[in-house]
Amino acid sequence: MLRRLLILAVPWASGAATAASMWPEQLWDQRRAAASPIELQDNSVWEEYGLEAAEQAQYPSFRVRGYRLKDPTSALAVFQWLKPAGAPPARIETYSAQSASRTFLLRGNYVLDFDGRHPTDKELEVLYLQLPRFDNSALPTxxxxxxxxxxxxxxxxxxxxxxxxxxxxxxxxxxxxxxxxxxxxxxxxxxxxxxxxxxxxxxxxxxxxxxxxxxxxxxxxxxxxxxxxxxxxxxxxxxxxxxxxxxxAKVNQIVTLTWNERTGGSGDNAGVFLLNVFIFIGILIGLGIVSGVAFGLIRVGWRRMTGRSHREEQEAMLTLHLGDK
Missing domain, CATH: 3.40.1000 (Protein Transport Mog1p; Chain A)
Structure with missing residues (x-):
């Protein structure tokens, strides 16, 4: 039992150690006044969701809470769990909600809760660049x-x-x-x-x-x-x-099948191109050998038909005698 308690304590100790670096000293036009870990319940659920850090920070005119999870799927689970009751959906993110003074949103592997300020799109983009270990991979469908x-x-x-x-x-x-x-x-x-x-x-x-x-x-x-x-x-x-x-009856998954065909266009690789070059060279060499053999057979046949010997053909060769001039 003691060993199990020690194992479960490790992730929370690690989260507390890394939480201090979640919120920047300077956020937009305000300087951080205080930061502290968030006290959590249902630790077994948080552990299953892969919580890495949970920290709240106080700035002069607003307070913000942040939860960093192991991946965006876990962050979606936390967003649905902690979303304020009655807060209507907002347009600032795909998963977001806003009330009179509160903005609650999911982005990547972070769930953020702003109390006292509605950040703009540009302000959030600046913040996302400052968040440590930010993972913006795809959400589940x-x-x-x-x-x-x-x-x-x-x-x-x-x-x-x-x-x-x-x-x-x-x-x-x-x-x-x-x-x-x-x-x-x-x-x-x-x-x-x-x-x-x-x-x-x-x-x-x-x-x-x-x-x-x-x-x-x-x-x-x-x-x-x-x-x-x-x-x-x-x-x-x-x-x-x-x-x-x-x-x-309203739950239906449409399965899409994709059939890939090889078109043989310019996307062929260099190995296929070189193979085709060598095949072409082989064909040329073959044609040369065949035409040479054919020419030789024709000459032999011509000598037999005319009754002339190979020596007579050599004597009948045309000579220009250029050296006599």
Whole structure:
């Protein structure tokens, strides 16, 4: 038990050590007054999400909080988890929300929370250049499959492992979700005429794995599940099976197949070009040999037809005698 506690303590100690360098001394037109680590709860979920640092800073006219995660997928999970209730979406980032005095946004592997200031696009671009270990790689596409109609605002939760599954979508055992097969899930709640319905969409690397997992989801008590491509959608505890079926019918993954054909154009490599050159040279040499043999055979045939010897042909050779002049 002591060994487990020591292992769990290492990431948080590391995060606290690196947090002091998250916020710059000078941010835009203001100088930092204070900075301190953010006190966190649900440490097991944070560990699963790959939290690297969490720090808040106070500037003269506003306060800001920042969370740096291991990658943008984990940052998306944190954004959905911590997004202020009732804050409408903003246009400043793809994932962002604003209230009267607060701006909450996701960019790369960072989740930022500004209180007392709405930063502009240009100000944020300056800040992104100052953030340490900034990762702006692609975000996951799974959230787009969560139906938008009748979704309860703020109910979205991104699941990356057993801890977040137990917290945000209880009722599905980790052995059924099978995170060892690189599963991820997007969960949400929906309002239906029969009452609220919980829906989670699990994503797997291949349709074959999703097909195998579907049978396990269908065995869960109170679950209604379907597969679409590499996705498995499941509702739990729905007050109406019909409403579950209507909701699941909106989850569809369109699989796009790409067929590549070799055109043989200018993109051929140098090795193929050199091979073609040597083949052409071989053809020329072959033609030379064939024409030489043919010429020799013609001469032999001509001598036999005329009855002249090789010596007579040499004596009959035309001579100019230029040396006599």
């Amino acid at each position: 799974l959230p787009k499959y969560l139906p938008a109609a009748n979704r309860i605002p703020g109910s979205e939760r991104y699941i990356l492992g057993p801890e977040s599954l137990a917290k945000f979508f209880p009722g599905v055992p980790p052995s059924v979700a099978s995170f060892s097969m690189s599963a991820e899930a997007q969960a949400g709640q929906f309002q239906t005429p029969a009452g609220p319905v919980r829906l989670a969409i699990f994503s797997y690397p291949t349709p074959q794995i999703a097909r195998e997992r579907l049978a396990h989801f269908q065995k869960l008590e109170g679950a209604v599940a379907k597969r679409s491509g590499a996705l498995v959608a499941v509702t739990l505890g729905s007050p109406s099976a019909d409403e579950s079926e209507k909701l699941l």
